[in-house]
Amino acid sequence: MNRTRICSASEIPPNGMKSYDTDIGVKVLVVNTGDTFYAYQGLCPHQDVCLDEGFFDGSVLTCHQHLWQWDITTGEAVGLAEAPLERYDLQHEGGEIFVVQASALKVSELFKGVPDAAITRLDGLARREEHDAQSTLYSMGDPADDLYVLESGRVEFVIGRDDRTSMAGFMLKKGEVFGWAALLEDHPKRIAKAECLEKSSVLRLNGEEVLKVLAEEPMAGYLVMKQLSTLITKHLRPSGGK
Numbered sequence: 001m002n003r004t005r006i007c008s009a010s011e012i013p014p015n016g017m018k019s020y021d022t023d024i025g026v027k028v029l030v031v032n033t034g035d036t037f038y039a040y041q042g043l044c045p046h047q048d049v050c051l052d053e054g055f056f057d058g059s060v061l062t063c064h065q066h067l068w069q070w071d072i073t074t075g076e077a078v079g080l081a082e083a084p085l086e087r088y089d090l091q092h093e094g095g096e097i098f099v100v101q102a103s104a105l106k107v108s109e110l111f112k113g114v115p116d117a118a119i120t121r122l123d124g125l126a127r128r129e130e131h132d133a134q135s136t137l138y139s140m141g142d143p144a145d146d147l148y149v150l151e152s153g154r155v156e157f158v159i160g161r162d163d164r165t166s167m168a169g170f171m172l173k174k175g176e177v178f179g180w181a182a183l184l185e186d187h188p189k190r191i192a193k194a195e196c197l198e199k200s201s202v203l204r205l206n207g208e209e210v211l212k213v214l215a216e217e218p219m220a221g222y223l224v225m226k227q228l229s230t231l232i233t234k235h236l237r238p239s240g241g242k
């Protein structure tokens with residue numbers, strides 16, 4: 001779990017909001033309702049517009065660009081909005097605002113329900129990596145040794161080579177897992193290229209080390225394998241294949 005200072009509470013008046021570039025690699029919007037402070041993703045999930053340029057009426061946040069709206073107490077979409085806002089746990093202490101981030105493993109589909117002890121062990125194996133936009137995480141034919149969990153940013157998958165390539169989807173939600181072939185026994189090669197579309201932060205775990213922990217933690221092992229089979233089924237549909 002990471003705690004990061006964002007700002008002083010006095011910088012944001014009641015019914016005001018402000019966004020900040022942070023050390024956690026994402027822009028964070030802090031909103032003051034007068035009673036409570038909230039922290040959300042700083043960019044609109046529609047088209048990456050800064051949300052602090054929008055409107056806040058004390059309960060509903062509106063993006064000025066195409067008028068998507070969200071309930072400020074939950075981040076749930078209201079009216080036209082088609083996606084919720086990602087909310088961050090916030091601590092208000094000594095006049096300072098902090099954001100507390102749970103491990104991306106905790107919110108990952110693959111590790112859902114895994115006991116905390118196993119998550120802590122897996123977290124200990126994870127290397128946190130920051131990648132600039134246009135960085136390639138892996139290419140077709142590379143050994144599938146590691147699996148990745150997205151913390152922030154956006155990663156795109158491309159299949160094919162040279163000028164005969166096609167998009168195979170993208171990921172942008174914290175906790176989304178890719179490169180899961182690293183958990184398969186025969187060490188397959190990558191069948192897609194993974195490239196960051198924007199500055200992205202990922203957790204990178206060696207597949208063999210993860211399997212070792214799962215073998216020693218039977219409940220975690222059962223859940224992860226069950227959820228892995230669901231993930232594989234989902235990605236074997238026509239546009240999948242990471």
Ligand code: FES
Pocket residue numbers: 044045046047048049063064065066067068
């Ligand atoms: S960019 Fe925010 S609603 Fe379209």
